Amino acid sequence: MTDSAKHDLHRYLKAGREALLWKLEGLSEYDIRRPMTPTGTNLLGLVKHVASIELGYFGDTFGRPSGIPLPWFDDGAEPNADLWATPDESREQIVGLYHRSWAHSDQTIEQLPLDAVGEVPWWPAEHRAVTLHRVLVHMATETHRHAGHADIVRELIDGAAGLQAGNSNLPDVDSSWLADYWQRLEAAARAAG
Template sequence: MAANVPPVPDERAGLLGFLTQQRNALKTAAFGLTEDQARAVPSASALSVGGLVKHVAATEDGWIDLVLRIPPKPIEESMASYQDNYRLSRSETLAGILAEYDRVATRTEEVIAGIEDLGQAVPVPKGVPWYPDDVQAWSVRWVLLHLIEETARHAGHADIVRESVDGATAIPLQAAAEDWPESDWVKPWKPTP
């Protein structure tokens, strides 16, 4: 992953490119973490890096379900899974959550590739408290923009949580994840012994 999205030939490639960049930023925040570190909640919030990756993967998958017009789960079930999606259970691993996120990303790209018009309507589910009652439909374009915003917000959360876990910051982590050579500009992150 480069630090910037490369030039894009069209809107679709741009939207998917920026979504991929934000996914990579979130995954980079998890780079090199142990299972305990991925579950760590080192700040006043209840957020962990692993929980954030899990949440964003489930959120993206849910939005793509809406694009495909797969009905959402009942609200009671949705709230329980929403809260669970911020935590890694003891039976889950960081590697497993990252693999699930990759699966979700592939699904998103395949679904979007199959949609001719990004202006296609995505009906707004009714009776869900966080969805507007006065909007009948979003567009696929709107959903992609929302996914970029949602992913970027949580990638920022993950950066802060990660720095609280072990002091690692985004650019040195990216340098380590991508095996950049050490330079006067950046020293790749190394785990503390």
């Protein structure tokens, strides 16, 4: 693998990080925390989760633990404790955790070659051995997956949609066209159903 491949993977990871954080902008504390799906998916919880797992994949996996406490992963912690923010965990704390996660991960990415071998301790034994290349692919796709969740959650909260500030990645149409489009999709779904 070349340095350009590593650069490309890192660039996609960074884009996913920024997309995920952008979904918090302009929303109240309530809106970034409120569960928007039956499983409790919420924006700040997505950020907390991705920050936490990134620390594990780029830290512990390669023998570079961050030293940042993640009590939601301790033995006896509530299931899914990494997927929501308690009232005493502020937006600033969670976003700050994510930024510290980025810095730690970026050091690992910059210091190790793509073929550096690590071990993911929480994976089944036969799959634990990984390369930095595999972890970069995994985390870029995982981050974008959760950024996609955040896209939908944000749209449910206030109708805001799009890829990033200055690039909505959506067609330039007015709200009446969009309402008609939605009705056509609903009619097609009913006709097929």
